[in-house]
Amino acid sequence: MTTRQNRSRLTVLAAALSLLLLAGCGATDPFVYDPRAFDRGAPGFGQEPEDITAVAFCFSPIRTALEEVAAMAEERCAQFGREARYSGGSYHHCPLLTPRRAVFDCVRPGDDG
Secondary structure, eight states: OOHHHHHHHHHHHHHHHHHHHHHHSSOOSOEEOOTTTTOTTSTTTTSOOSOOSEEEEEEOTTTSOHHHHHHHHHHHHHTTTOEEEEEEEESSSSOTTSOEEEEEEEEOTTOOO
């Protein structure tokens, strides 16, 4: 076997291994973004909140439409008797595979403020 063939096989193996690692290194499904979730010193750590006024999701706009995330926000806010209203988004808070953050205010039904 020649050196060129060895390099070619090694390149293919490295590419395949890289793809497998990328596929398994992180979930790409949308998830609730709460930076306090892992802060053991935060009040109520590890407990479900009694009420929320906002919820944020990290997601990949390549895999998930904002409308799908909005439906998830509506479901989360409804758990507290509230409705979701989109208030903005950014690309500076979430992991690489789910780079977009969408923030929703959770408001009482009929609240126009």
